[in-house]
Amino acid sequence: MRVELRQSGSGRLLDQLEVVDLSEVPHPGRWFTSAGQSFLVLQRSHRYQFRGGRYQLTAVALQVKPQQRPVDARIWREQWVIGDPSCRFNARSPLLRCAVLPDGPCDRCSHYEAGNGTEG
Numbered sequence: 801m802r803v804e805l806r807q808s809g810s811g812r813l814l815d816q817l818e819v820v821d822l823s824e825v826p827h828p829g830r831w832f833t834s835a836g837q838s839f840l841v842l843q844r845s846h847r848y849q850f851r852g853g854r855y856q857l858t859a860v861a862l863q864v865k866p867q868q869r870p871v872d873a874r875i876w877r878e879q880w881v882i883g884d885p886s887c888r889f890n891a892r893s894p895l896l897r898c899a900v901l902p903d904g905p906c907d908r909c910s911h912y913e914a915g916n917g918t919e920g
Contacts, residue, residue, distance in 0.1 A: 801825075802859040805834065808842045814864070825860050829880050829894045831869040839864040840894060870897075872905060888913040 803817040803825055815834055819825060826832045826841045833839070843863035848855040873894065876885040880894040884906040889898040897904050900911045 801857065804859055804861045805839065805864050806861055808863045808865045811863075814866075822857070822860070826862070831867070831873070831880065831894075837866060838868045840867045840869075870904075872897075884912070886914055 801819055801822065803819055805814040805817070806812065807814055817834060825844070828841050828844055830841050831838060832841065839862075841862050841864055845861045845863075846857055847859040847861060849858045850856075870882050872884075873880055873882050874885075875881075876892065879892075881890065881892050882894060883890050883897040883904055885892050887898065887906060887909075889900045889911060890906070891898050896902060897906070898909075901909045906912065
């Protein structure tokens with residue numbers, strides 16, 4: 801199956817990959833590496849074609865942002881987050897660390913407040 805890597809915003813085709821299984825295609829909010837470059841997947845869409853009286857999945861288009869995975873990115877509740885998700889101000893997102901100190905790091909932030917980790 802064909803996977804298209806498209807630049808987020810412009811939709812420009814960056815690369816095409818071939819995968820054997822659909823489970824190999826990353827979901828939004830995940831980082832992956834292709835041809836030595838790191839990407840963050842922002843959106844995923846499927847492309848179908850009508851063949852033999854039925855629709856068949858022919859390609860997956862990924863809207864990606866070229867970005868190196870931050871050192872403090874981690875899996876939290878089955879999704880990627882940047883920084884310390886136990887902080888009250890953490891955005892619990894792969895795109896933004898927090899509003900107080902978006903560039904981090906969390907361990908040097910004077911506004912750190914331990915939350916209960918259930919917000920968001």
